[in-house]
Structures are given as C-alpha cells and as structure tokens.
Amino acid sequence: MSLQDLQNIPYGKKILELKNISLAFGGVKALTDVSFEVNKGEVFAIIGPNGAGKSSMLNVINGFYKPTSGLINFAGTDRKGMEPEFAAKSGIARTFQNIALFKGMSTLDNLMTGRLLKQKQNFLMQALYFGPAGKEEEIHREKVERVIDFLDLQSIRRTPVGSLPYGLQKRVELGRALAMEPEILLLDEPMAGMNVEEKQDMSRFVLTVNNEFKTTIVLIEHDMGVVMDISDRIVVLDYGKKIGSGFPQEIRNNKAVIDAYLGVSDD
C-alpha cells in the first residue's frame, strides 16, 4: 500500500472503511461496533452530541488509538489499527479539536513541517545548503507559499503562531495539513469557537480543497447548518454507537437522530 495506490482509486469508490470498530479505555466504552465507509472525493461528516465518540473515531483513523476490536480497511487492505506515522505517510492529514500547533514556531515553519515527509535530502547536505538540498528546500517552500496564498496567511508568515488569535491558529493548522498534500483530510471541529464570518471562510476553504484538489474530507462539526450545507454524507454517533447515516436530507428527518439531539421523554 502506498500513496500511489490511494491516488489510483477512482473517485466515488470506497477509500476507507471502518468495520465494527470498538474502542474501550478500561471499562469506559468510547466506541461500540461502529461501521461506515468513506468514498474518495466526498465530504463526509461525523456528527453527534458531546461525548459521542467522534474525536475517538478520528483518532482511530489516524492511528492515535488502536481499536479494541474491528478492522480498518484502508485502500483495500484490512488492518487492525493504524500508526500515526504510517497514516501520515499514506496521505492522511488532520487537524485537532484543541489546536495542536508548534506554538513557538512561525507560520511558515509550521507549514514547512507538513513537508517533512516529502523532503528527501539528509541534514548534512542541508546544513551546507548544498546542491540538491538547496533546490529541494526551494521547491517545498514554493508549495508552502501556495498554501499561504490560498488561506490568506501572507501577513502572518513570520509571526510565531502562539501569539495569533484563535481563528487564525485554526487556519494555520489547516494550512499545515494542506501542506502535506493529503489524499484524506481529517478535520476535528474546524469551526468550533468561530464567528459567522470565520465559519463562512472556513467552509469556503474546505469546499475549495474538496473541489479543486479532490481531497477526501472527513470532518466533525457541531454547527448543523454548516454540516448540512457542505457534507455529501453523514454518520451520526451517540454514546459511542452509530445511530444513523445517510445523506443530509435523510439525517434531518431521522427520528433517532432528532431524539439524540433533543432528548426524548419516557412516556
């Protein structure tokens, strides 16, 4: 399995399938028997109330957690679990719910870390900025500059990201993921804590990435308006179980989903 295999999958065909995934921490069951599949090139949303296991699911996909049972079918191969390094190498990039940026580094350096896996020259050559190493640095810098342009980050290129406002940090984090040129992009609440304008910007970025680079997107989001607008398909989790899945229109009318969100009276 390599990035190549992933790129060879035709659009609209299954790229990632989670089969009966369960995840438990001691006695706490975070996920119970959850299955769904993600097709190449779609925007796929995972929704559910707080504590439903959405972030755990994302962590299973990129290998931070190993499922207690179940299989992950990734580009046609069944696996018991992923490794973060393997996931990154195979073209899975992600962002985090509570922004995980390299706070002491500039925006540019943060984005450049997204290119680390693609840089081949070793550090001795780089230390001398010698021949191919110098040229390589330029090539990667160029890719990163494109991401900077796309996300409108020009003015904060040299700013240490720790001092940036929240909304911009989220954007830099997305930038770092994009710099990896991923096949699958996992977004954990990309719009949490944003105002309406920022949400619109972020939705636009997500849709553009999906349209122009054909990147498959798996996102967790609480804003139902946004979710219904931008996603192609949705899966709903509640207390670690899958309670519904389908197109936005179906989810909107799903009784179990409405009950989970609004609560249900006993009588």
Added chain:
Amino acid sequence: MSVDLLNFIETVLNGLMSGVMYSLVALGFVLIFKASGVFNFAQGVFALFAALTLVGYQTGQVPFAHLINELFGTNYHHWYASMPNFLAIILTMITMIALAWVIERLVLKHLINQEPIILFMATIGLAFVLEGVGDLMWGSNVKVLDVGIPSGGSEWLEQATIGLAPEGSDYYGMYVDVLNVWASVIAVVLVVSLALFSQYTKTGRALRAVADDHQAALSVGISLRTIWVLVWAISGFIAMVAGIMWGTESGVQFSLSLIALKALPVLILGGFTSIPGAIIGGLMIGVGEKLAEIYIGGFFQIGALENWFAYVMALVFLLFRPQGLFGEKIIERV
C-alpha cells in the same frame, strides 16, 4: 585602573569561564527536557561515562578487563599503547550515539505516555546502571585525561594586565586558565552550530516540532522515537564535551557525575525549557558564586562559599520567579 577594579574584573572573568562549564552541562538537560519532557538525572553520569570511555579508547584499555580476567583467569589490560586524540573522540561520539539508541530501545520505548515522575525515576535508575557499567568497563581509578587542550594560567593576559595597575602597586596581573578559555570557545561553537542545525535543517525543524507538541508532530508523520534517539545522542555529545573539559581540569573520577548537581541551580535560574536560559543561567551562577566567594566570603570571613552559593541563588529564584528567567510561564486554570 586601581588594583581593586582589576581584581573585580578578574573575578568576573573567571566566573564567566566557569559559568560556561555549568552551561554545557545544563544544555544537555534542557535539550532532553524540551524534546521528551524527561528530566534526565543521568546527564552527569553521561559526562562521566563519556570521559571514561574517551580515556579508555585513548590508552587502549580493554573494556571489562577486570571482569574478563576474573572469569577466565586471563590477563588482558591494554590492546594498544595509544590512539590519536581525534580518533578516540570520534569513537567516543559513536559510543554515545549507540548508548542513546540503547536507552531508547530499553527504557524510553516502554515508558511512552507515562507520568513525568516515572520517567524521572527511570533516569535515576539509568544513572546508577550507567555508573556501574562505567566502573565495570573501565575501572574506578582516577584517570588523567589529556586531549591536547592547553591548560594553566595565561602568560599573555598576565603580561598584558600587569601594566594596568598604578605605578608601584603590588599587582601581578590577571590569572585566567587557558583551559577555560578553550572551553568557552568550544561551547560557543557548539551552541551556534546547534542553533543553526535546529533552525535551518529539516531534522532541526522536526526536532523543534517534537519539542513543541508531540501529537501535532505525530500527525505530520514525524517519528518520535527517531527524534528521541537523536536528542539523546546530541545530549550525549554535549555530555562528552563537558566530560572532556571537566576531566581535563580535575581528572576523570567518579565524582565527575556530581557536576549534574551544579546544573540544577543553572536550570532553575534559566528555566528548564530554554537554551538561552541554560547559557545565561550558567554564566550568572558562575559569576555569582565567584563574586560571593571573594566579596561576601571575604567580608564575613567564611570560606567555601562557592560550593553552596549557587543553591542559595536558586532558592531565591524559586521564591520570586519559579519558572526561571526564560522558562514558560506557569499558568494554571482553576
């Protein structure tokens, strides 16, 4: 210039020089702490082990000679009479890199995601094991380390300063040990090259990324374990430099591992996570204790103030600025 002023300058100069030596040890601590969140109690033993190994290679000692002779009744002691300095240093470097790799394999790998206190305890264990292994490998006698760094008082400085005192005064010029000057030069080169490496290479970038946020580093595909080996190897290298300097000054003996204790006040002053902090903290401690020895100690007629003054400075800092000069501010949500 009056003799008093010249004496003061001499004290400060000597303080700065010994401060550099403290900084070197503290630097090893900071690097590991930043990258893996481990307070490496074994850093002092690293320096000792590196110095022992260097002398061992230099003089052609057979490792574990005593053990082998005891077990098999043989009588091996030396393989060869001597080895060129640079070759011995390179071999020691390779040994320290191998040591870092072994530590990652045997200790760190199994303790990923454990509490810091557990990792700390593990490094205490590591310190004892390494000290024992060092003893077994190279013997516990005090050894002379000479890699060709000149030492002794600087004639030149003495001659240059003797004329500065007023005519007819009883002044013999400043005393500065050449070894300390060399140590400072080497430390500066080391710090500058470390800074360049971490700023301008992809490995350096990965290293800074890991120091900043483990999860984020994993998500862009950085291998934590490779970086850890690298960081421990760099710390081993710094320990070697510190070991060479201290070993040249006072011989390679097991009390060398206690220099780690002198690094603690440096870290408290400079902050555990800051490389500039380690350097400036070291210089402050160096100058502070020399000044205290001469002026406070001289005034109150107490000797050996130098030995404990650093800890007093650290205590004062803990009271007023617990995160150190450059450390990350401790903010706690209530």
